[in-house]
Amino acid sequence: MSSDVTPVAIIQAAQGFMASKHLFVANEIGLFEKLADGPVALDEIARAIGLPRRTARIVVDAMVALGFVARQGSRYENTAAAQAFLTGRGPMDLRHFLRFWNRLSYPRWDKLEQAVRTGKPLFGELELTKEEQEIFSKGVGAFTTGAAMALATAYDFKRHRHVLDVGGGTGNFLILLLTQHPHLEGTLFELPQAAAVARKTVAASPAASRIKIAEGDVFKDPIPEGKDALILGNVVHLFGPERNLEILRRLRARVREGARLLIVDFWTDPTHAEPVFAALMAGEFLINTGEGDVYSDEEARGWFEETGWRFVERKPLVGPQSLVVAEAAK
Numbered sequence: 384m385s386s387d388v389t390p391v392a393i394i395q396a397a398q399g400f401m402a403s404k405h406l407f408v409a410n411e412i413g414l415f416e417k418l419a420d421g422p423v424a425l426d427e428i429a430r431a432i433g434l435p436r437r438t439a440r441i442v443v444d445a446m447v448a449l450g451f452v453a454r455q456g457s458r459y460e461n462t463a464a465a466q467a468f469l470t471g472r473g474p475m476d477l478r479h480f481l482r483f484w485n486r487l488s489y490p491r492w493d494k495l496e497q498a499v500r501t502g503k504p505l506f507g508e509l510e511l512t513k514e515e516q517e518i519f520s521k522g523v524g525a526f527t528t529g530a531a532m533a534l535a536t537a538y539d540f541k542r543h544r545h546v547l548d549v550g551g552g553t554g555n556f557l558i559l560l561l562t563q564h565p566h567l568e569g570t571l572f573e574l575p576q577a578a579a580v581a582r583k584t585v586a587a588s589p590a591a592s593r594i595k596i597a598e599g600d601v602f603k604d605p606i607p608e609g610k611d612a613l614i615l616g617n618v619v620h621l622f623g624p625e626r627n628l629e630i631l632r633r634l635r636a637r638v639r640e641g642a643r644l645l646i647v648d649f650w651t652d653p654t655h656a657e658p659v660f661a662a663l664m665a666g667e668f669l670i671n672t673g674e675g676d677v678y679s680d681e682e683a684r685g686w687f688e689e690t691g692w693r694f695v696e697r698k699p700l701v702g703p704q705s706l707v708v709a710e711a712a713k
């Protein structure tokens with residue numbers, strides 16, 4: 384064996400679940416919020432949160448090890464990323480995203496082996512209680528807010544008047560787009576339980592008067608027609624190719640020639656191994672629906688040819704999220 388072959392990468396990847404769970408727990412107990420106003424001593428952290436000092440120390444030290452908390456003498460403070468994204472004080476609140484992965488995703492990942500072995504759905508299709516729906520919608524919305532912000536500037540919305548966001552979650556894409564582009568009107572199309580969460584977030588936004596909410600199932604119900612831009616954000620990864628073809632056909636039937644379809648997702652390279660984040664997320668989508676996956680834009684081009692759309696371009700947005708644009712063909 385060559386001496387430059389080491390097991391370090393294997394051990395690091397294997398320990399990844401410990402890093403995740405420590406971070407989730409630090410978030411759940413409100414550690415980063417407690418440190419948001421400046422350095423705090425361990426005794427005070429334990430007292431304020433209501434933890435034994437010994438166990439508080441274990442979580443805090445793990446956060447120091449991972450670089451989310453820094454130790455200054457006997458006191459601890461948030462590092463810049465934790466302060467910006469895990470205290471609820473910045474524009475992107477990843478506390479909701481960590482809660483979603485901790486409470487919904489993490490327990491489900493226990494079933495990855497079964498999902499891989501059987502290829503069968505293990506859970507009812509997106510079957511969530513009201514509380515879980517709120518955690519899911521807010522968690523996804525927190526994560527995709529970066530992509531929504533990037534979309535508002537990466538794509539030229541001047542040519543459009545009315546944007547329909549299909550499976551639009553909390554409405555974060557429409558809220559950010561319409562706030563930045565005052566000439567736009569928006570409609571959010573969502574399943575009833577998710578629409579209930581969106582109604583609250585949209586109502587609290589500055590764009591509320593320009594956003595309508597339509598309830599429905601993209602496979603069964605009439606999709607609002609005649610809009611000139613459609614967003615499909617993080618929806619195709621929930622489904623297999625056949626159902627994605629069905630979605631694209633149904634959307635094409637509701638718009639005029641020239642309308643644009645903006646698909647935001649974890650688009651991969653043709654091997655599905657890049658970006659790494661996307662390759663790992665394929666497991667999340669498999670577990671959740673039994674047919675979910677990540678796709679390359681080459682695959683999307685094939686879908687467009689079959690469903691009356693023409694590929695226009697692919698643009699990076701933020702991190703592993705990118706945009707594929709198509710135009711309604713004749």
Ligand SMILES: C[S@@+](CC[C@H](N)C(=O)[O-])C[C@H]1O[C@@H](n2cnc3c(N)ncnc32)[C@H](O)[C@@H]1O
Binds near residue numbers: 527572573574601621
């Ligand atoms: C991963 S979330 C993405 C939310 C949002 N587009 C974003 O990127 O932040 C997928 C969304 O698709 C919605 N969805 C799933 N199946 C649907 C269906 N059959 N009809 C309408 N919406 C659906 C879900 O309710 C969920 O909010």
